[in-house]
Structures are given as structure tokens and as C-alpha cells.
């Protein structure tokens with residue numbers, strides 16, 4: 001077993017360990033911010049600081065890889081190499097939104113976050129992106145698989161795009177909610193029940209969309225590392241979706257009548 005494999009299995013193990021902890025203790029930011037977790041900072045800055053390493057590490061490994069190639073023209077590039085670039089492109093689109101667009105659009109209308117959350121998120125982003133970038137650009141796992149464009153790539157990228165759209169649209173609904181309310185009430189951080197989109201069925205469609213995104217990415221990449229990220233996303237976001245769902249039920253008496261699930265939509 002190579003050192004990389006040890007790093008990967010340690011990563012998968014820590015995701016599985018974090019899951020039960022997060023079911024019991026919610027991360028102290030946003031609506032679950034509470035005292036006793038140390039100093040805070042504005043949440044939009046928190047998002048930029050904690051998520052931008054994921055963008056820059058992947059972009060850096062990708063740029064180095066491109067420089068090493070001696071392509072003579074488009075015809076010389078094998079489809080597995082295009083697939084590698086496509087996967088990195090999906091990654092960069094996601095993190096350009098999360099690290100720069102999402103915090104810019106919040107415009108301060110959000111509760112602070114804590115340095116504890118920001119530092120653990122930095123660790124998460126650096127480790128996770130390093131593993132994925134290394135698999136794509138140093139171990140060249142997709143290139144070496146010798147795959148051509150196949151069904152799992154097409155289905156995976158389509159699933160990634162649907163997940164991304166659900167995530168983006170759901171974040172947009174909560175953002176509009178906050179802004180509309182603030183404009184009329186001239187107040188800080190109000191909460192209201194979100195309606196529309198996947199909120200019809202679940203309390204945390206942004207989290208569900210994000211999980212679908214990384215499952216699609218893993219299906220398209222077919223690397224263990226990409227699956228480890230999908231697993232981690234679930235371990236991280238499912239517990240918070242449950243806590244948010246319970247919070248909605250406790251905060252808004254009428255919420256129970258909406259018959260929403262926490263994370264998984266009910267197909268019936």
C-alpha cells in the first residue's frame with residue numbers, strides 16, 4: 001500500500017467518525033451559533049478564507065499538469081485527458097461559487113461564524129482537495145484508466161450539473177428571503193420559512209443538491225478519492241440537515257403541516 005492510500009483510508013475513517021459526532025453536536029455557525037466557541041468573524045469572510053484553498057489547490061495542480069504536457073494539437077489529446085480537465089472544471093465551477101460568488105452575494109446579511117469552524121473547514125478543504133487533485137493530476141487515475149467517454153461519465157456529469165443547480169437555486173431562495181425581509185423591516189438576520197424549488201419536499205435542498213453533485217462527480221471520475229468526498233459530504237451535511245429540520249419544526253409552529261423531510265425527498 002502506498003502512502004497515498006494510507007492518507008485516503010485515514011480520510012474515509014475520519015469522515016465516518018465525524019458523522020455520529022455531528023449528529024450530536026451542530027457546528028457553531030449560522031442559526032446554530034452559540035457562545036462558548038471562541039472568537040467569531042463575519043461569515044462571508046469566513047467562506048472566502050475557508051473555501052478558497054479548494055479552488056487554488058485544484059487550479060494549481062491543473063496548471064502544472066497542463067504545463068508538463070507537450071500537446072501538439074487537439075487531435076493528440078486523448079479523451080481520458082479531456083475527462084480529467086472536465087472533472088477539474090466541475091470542481092472549479094463549484095468552488096468559484098462557494099468561495100467567491102456565494103459570500104459576495106450574502107452582503108453581510110448573515111450571522112457570524114467562528115474561527116473554530118473556519119479552521120476545521122480549512123483543514124477539510126486542503127486535505128480533500130489535495131487528495132482529489134493528486135488523484136487527477138499526479139497519479140493520473142482517469143488518464144491511466146484508459147477510459148473513453150462512457151455512460152458513467154455522461155451520467156455523472158449530468159448528475160453533477162443537476163446537483164449544482166439545486167444547490168445554487170436553494171441557496172438563492174434563502175438569500176432572497178433574507179434580503180426581502182431586511183429591506184422591509186430594516187433589521188439584521190431574520191429567519192423565515194423558505195418556499196419553492198426543492199424546499200417543497202425537504203428542509204435542506206442546498207445540502208441535498210451538494211451531495212448529489214459530489215455523487216455525480218464520483219460517478220464520472222470513478223476514483224476512490226472522489227467517492228471519499230461524496231461520503232464526507234454526506235457525513236457532514238446529513239446531520240446538519242436533520243438539525244435544521246428540527247430547528248424549523250421548533251421555530252415555526254406551522255412547519256409540521258408542510259410535511260417536508262429533512263434531507264431525502266419522499267418520492268411518493
Ligand code: NDP
Pocket residue numbers: 029030031043106109110111167171174175177178189190191192193194206207210232233236237
Ligand atoms: P444555510 O442554508 O444554513 O445558510 C445559507 C445562508 O442562508 C446563510 O446566510 C443563512 O443565514 C441564510 N438562511 C438559511 N436559512 C434561512 C432562513 N430560513 N431564513 C433566512 N435566511 C436563511 O447553509 P450553510 O450556511 O450551512 O451552507 C451554505 C452552503 O455551503 C450550502 O450550499 C451548503 O451545501 C454548503 N456547505 C457545504 C459543506 C460540505 O461539506 N461540502 C459544508 C457546509 C456547507 P445565517 O448564516 O444567518 O443562518
